[in-house]
Amino acid sequence: MTSFGLELPCGAACADPRLLAELARRAEDAGWDGVFLEDYxxxxxxxxxxxxxVWVALAAMAGATDTVRLGTTVTGGARHLPWELARRVSTLDQLSGGRVVLGLGVGDPNDDAYRRFGGVSDPRVRASLLDESLEILVGLFGGKRFSFAGEHFRVDDVLFQPVPVSVPLWIGGGWPGRAAVTRAARHDGFLPYRRSATNRYADAASELSAGDVAEILSRVRADRGSIEGFDLIVGGRRRRADWSAERLHVAAVAEAGATWWMEWLPPGTPDEMRAAASQAPLRP
Incomplete structure (x- = not known):
């Protein structure tokens, strides 16, 4: 593992994009390789x-930083028209000099916004929308004229300019389970989430073990023939109080093949967020 990402909330104190830009700058100065936003x-x-x-906030973060990767972990594909998402992402990629990563999934099952705004609630329909959106994003980012006709979307002979410098597509989804990792194997990376007994993603009880990492990569290798150039992003929770134990766990999943460790900062006061973002990653 060579890369460490800091995942920030997009709400509470972090609803202020000026604070998010400052946190991204602090994280870059502290040695983080990427700064990512939850997308709600x-x-x-x-x-x-x-x-x-998140796209306005990420633009502010791009202007405040020089080297860190920037992106979402993750965006619910069913909430966006794929061509509008492609335009936002390609513009942000130009602004940042090719530093954007797009994380996409079917959507957090606890995200009440789908119900409150009349969105798609059926997970099977969400998955179908996501798969078509991914195919369209790949086509629009490819730099050639592109057409698509699916169950949900249609694109007719479009050349989408400017072509992004580079936008890896990371797929978020549940683990264990087949659908998300199979979808991820068709793209550039996988962010696996496993629920704990408390029905939460972001606590230590839900984290992946080195054995999980090895099993995921074995499935990806079987699906795509190689894991060369494929990112496996693990973590997604707050830092343990025991930093020595944390370093040992990070070292174990890195040895098993994880390429990114993602640390989540829970919402706090602006000063709490500033202090946390200024801490260096716990490299083994």
Whole structure:
């Protein structure tokens, strides 16, 4: 593992894109390799939580940084028209000098915005929308004239300019399970999420072991023939209080083949967020 990412909320105090830009700069100065945003229409930390538009916030973060990768972990594909998402992402990629990563999934099952705004709630339909969106994104980013006709979307002979410098597509989804990892193997990376007994993603009880990492990579290799150039992103939770134990765990999943460790910063006051973003990653 060579890369360490810091995952920030898009709501509460972090609804202010100026604070997010400052946190991204602090993280870059502290030695992080990437800074990523959770993507919610209404952040779920509390009822009626203030929330930032992640693409406006990421643009501010791009202007405040020079080297870190920037992206979403993850965007619900069923909430976006794929060509509009492609335009936002390609513009951000130009602005950042090719530093954008797009994380996509079927959507957090606990995201109440799908119900509150009349979105698609059926997970099978969400998955179908996501698969078509991914095919369209790949086609639009390819630099050639592109057409597509699917169950949900249609694109008729479009040349999408400017062509992004580079936008890896990371697929988020549940583990264990076949669908998400199979989808991820067709693209550039996998962010596996496993629920704990408390029905939460972001605690230590839900983290992946080195054995999980090895099994995931074995499935990816079987599906695509090689794991060369494929990212496996693990973590997605807050830092353990025991930093020595944390380093040992990070070292174990890295040895098993994970390419990114993702640390989540829970919502806090602006000063708490500044202090946390200024801490260096716990490299083994």
């Amino acid at each position: 229409l209404v952040y779920n930390a509390e009822p009626d939580c203030p929330t930032a538009d």
